[in-house]
Amino acid sequence: MRATTVVCAGTLAVITLGAVVGSWRATLAGENEPGERLFVSGRVFKADGRTPAAKTRMMFYQADKNGIYGTRSGSPSEIARLRGSLVTGPEGQYEVWTIRPGAYPNGRTPAHIHYVITNHDGSVHHDALEFSDDPLVDTSKAAGGASGAAFAQMQTPVKDAKGVWTVRKDVRLGK
Numbered sequence: 001m002r003a004t005t006v007v008c009a010g011t012l013a014v015i016t017l018g019a020v021v022g023s024w025r026a027t028l029a030g031e032n033e034p035g036e037r038l039f040v041s042g043r044v045f046k047a048d049g050r051t052p053a054a055k056t057r058m059m060f061y062q063a064d065k066n067g068i069y070g071t072r073s074g075s076p077s078e079i080a081r082l083r084g085s086l087v088t089g090p091e092g093q094y095e096v097w098t099i100r101p102g103a104y105p106n107g108r109t110p111a112h113i114h115y116v117i118t119n120h121d122g123s124v125h126h127d128a129l130e131f132s133d134d135p136l137v138d139t140s141k142a143a144g145g146a147s148g149a150a151f152a153q154m155q156t157p158v159k160d161a162k163g164v165w166t167v168r169k170d171v172r173l174g175k
């Protein structure tokens, strides 16, 4: 999605276009960002878990490979250097190109990517992606049946033939 500024003679009119159009792809980390490349894809569904949530705004942010969000002080959601947003496609689909995040330097929090999703009514839904091969993940979540479920935070990444980690995560809104 892109905001377009339209400047008229004598007046300044800012018109935000693309509220319901745009790419369902975002790049959080460019090719030069240190780290292992990661491709995340999935679909977003309404609370029933079956109806695709199309044209839904998603924002992502994460730490770098060393577990650092940014050099400024402040909330990670504000200062994260690796971030991006998109609008889901007609089937609720989304795709993110990034790197695998590192665990926080405290060594206790599993590596993760934050999801901030804005429902059509303006309410905000938070989710996250964790990785089942992370030694810091909470195994009790797996024991509770979260691992492997399409909507779970914890998902299993697989490295493809090109050495890129791929992982799929679906989102169920309203939960």
Ligand SMILES: [Fe+2]
Binding pocket: 076, 112, 114
């Ligand atoms: Fe975080």
